[in-house]
Amino acid sequence: MSRMGKLLRKLAPVNAPLYPAGRAHLEFEGVRKAQGDQAKNRIIIAIACFGLIYAVIGGRLVQYGMRAPETVSSIGRASQLMASRPDLLDRNGEVLATDIRTVSLFAEPHKIVDADEAVELLATVLPDLDLKGIHRKLSSNSRFQWLRRQLTPKQQSQILALGIPGVGFRPETRRFYPGGPTASHIVGHVNIDNKGIAGMEKYVDGQGFGDLADAGLTVNEDINPVRLSLDLRVQHVLRDELSAAVERYKAIAAAGVVLDIHTGEVMAMASLPDYDPNNPVEALEKDRLNRMSAGTYEMGSTFKAFTTAMALDSGKVTMSDSFDARGSIRIGGFTISDFHGKNRVLTVPEIFIYSSNIGTARMADLVGIEGHKEFLTRLGLLSRMRTELPEVAMPSQPREWKKINSITISFGHGVSTTPLQTAVAAAALMNGGKLISPTFLPRSREQAETMAVQVLDPATSDNMRALMALNVARGSGRRAQVEGFDVGGKTGTAEKVVDGRYSSAVRFNAFLSAFPISEPRYVVLVVIDEPKPEEGKHSATAGLNAAPTVGAIVRRSAAFLDVKPHFGNGARPLALSY
Structure with missing residues (x-):
């Protein structure tokens, strides 16, 4: 030990600490306070960020909710989504033909995990399916295949409950004739794509509606019905x-x-x-x-x-x-x-x-x-x-x-x-x-x-x-x-x-x-x-x-x-x- 050390030993009490106790306590409290302030600032910043994000989302939702509905939109080809057809009425306003909303079943084969299982499950809801044909579609390398057009709401809900990956539904319209065969040769009929192929249904397409459907345009506003000279009575x-x-x-x-x-x-x-x-x-x-x-x-x-x-x-x-x-x-x-x-x-x-x-x-x-x-x-x-x-x-x-x-x-x-x-x-x-x-x-x-x-x-x-x-x-x-x-x-x-x-x-x-x-x-x-x-x-x-x-x-x-x-x-x- 050096002479200076020995001297300090003699001057200081036997159990006295090297530095004063008060000073050490103050330094510890300062560090803890600094760390607490830093954490609090981080929390405030995070809350502010989340608040800003939710404010932006809420603002956009309000903006979308207050926006006026679009009357016309381009949806692609008519085979992807069909335009609604005008109702056909008799001279007294009785409905001869109208559209009803329906869905069609499709598959994306590249997303199908097990084609055999998918076919078996679908057959429980649609027993009249061509099982070999459906299996061939689901096993193909294509990215889209129609499985069944124009399902009933009950069939749709049953297929949804099966939870088959790679199978979905596409909204479509189906033509409905309340009178059945009563005026069939005059009214005519449409094909699976809702295009008129006979009678006045074909005539309506020839007056411009067919061009609208071919362009894939759907009109959200009600289409004026076509009134015929026919008296249904x-x-x-x-x-x-x-x-x-x-x-x-x-x-x-x-x-x-x-x-x-x-x-x-x-x-x-x-x-x-x-x-x-x-x-x-x-x-x-x-x-x-x-x-x-x-x-x-x-x-x-x-x-x-x-x-x-x-x-x-x-x-x-x-x-x-x-x-x-x-x-x-x-x-x-x-x-x-x-x-x-x-x-x-x-x-x-x-x-x-x-x-x-x-x-x-x-x-x-x-x-x-x-x-x-x-x-x-x-x-x-x-x-x-x-x-x-x-x-x-x-x-x-x-x-x-x-x-x-x-x-x-x-x-x-x-x-x-x-x-x-x-x-x-x-x-x-x-x-x-x-x-x-x-x-x-x-x-x-x-x-x-x-x-x-x-x-x-x-x-x-x-x-x-x-x-x-x-x-x-x-x-x-x-x-x-x-x-x-x-x-x-x-x-x-x-x-x-x-x-x-x-x-x-x-x-x-x-x-x-x-x-x-x-x-x-x-x-x-x-x-x-x-x-x-x-x-x-x-x-x-x-x-x-x-x-x-x-x-x-x-x-x-x-x-x-x-x-x-x-x-x-x-x-x-x-x-x-x-």
Whole structure:
């Protein structure tokens, strides 16, 4: 020990510390306080940071909540998310077609852990799945595969509960038709991607909606519905009576239309057998053809109405003229005779009500081949009909018209046209001679006047109304009469071609009518394909089946069409002398 150390030892107490106790305590307290202040500052900074983050999040949520909703957004291709379609309504606002929200099941195969297990689980909810096909999809190297389109909410919840990784749902829309098959051939249907492929559904796409869907644009605002000219009440009556006729007469098919003669509006149109557009695969069956506009037929004796109108309108024939119907006509190796011949000279009204082939042929011969062809063309019976419905067939006619063609066409053989065209041409015979194209959309009488074409002299129309009334009062159309509604019409019983020859055992029957015939407002046409004779009857002519079917339709639908009955002295009978 050094001398200095020894000296300090002597001066200091034996147990005294090297430094004062107070000073050591102060230094320790200072360090602890500094560390405490530093921790407190860190906590304050952390709280401030979290507070700032939550404030930003809250502010953004408020901003999003207060933002006005976007009306249009681009979602990509239409196959990824389908645009909603406008509702289809009848003229009274009843829904014919609407969209419902649904989901479709898809998979991302690259995220599937066990394809075998996934298939087994999905089969518990969707037992009708193609298990091999689904397994192949789930085992592929693709990144997206459809598994099932348009699931029900119950199926969606059950699949969600399975918890299968790599399987998800995509929102879609599904078309729903509340009336089922009631107006299927008019409304049409859509495919799995909600695109219209038939009927007015296809027409709507052609008016611009299809371009919107192809671009993948969805509109959040309600799309204005499309209102049709159809009256769902009349449509139900028409289809119901056609169905009853098919069953009663054991026919293979039937069809009909109710047409407003002053506007061209189709109030009702049906063709049986039809299909349920909610299950559009039924439309692929060959017998589900829309016979009214997409099928062409020889319309039989209903064409005698046009031949008679042609003869009267030409000025070469008057209502008081007579024609020899005592013997058959031999031409081109064929014999033209009457079904129930009177074997005497017949006046024009008698030719009409007795449906004389011979008398009608002589009137056509008087007009001539070129005049005959021109008249039918003028009435639109030889050209493709223009209307909104896409399914419209082209009529057929001889390549070269000869005398034999003109004669047979005069009573409904040799030219095939659509029943709807026949009804449209008949409307021109009833409404004063104006040809108005048919429409499945609402049209006012003023709008119709702007597009109407005068094809007949009004006096010819007056005479045809009288003849149609006479035929129901005294001729083959008696069973179409409905008390109080003055039905007028013309029957047509056409033999169908079997193995290249006309067969008297297989017929295509029609009844072409208008009511109330004193002041016509509607044309009603019914066709029945291959009806069988009822028990106790030996034949199945149009007067025995198509005519009473029209009468039933008029009786049930007149009130819906705002046609009031007239009885007794209030009626306005048509006077006709010959």
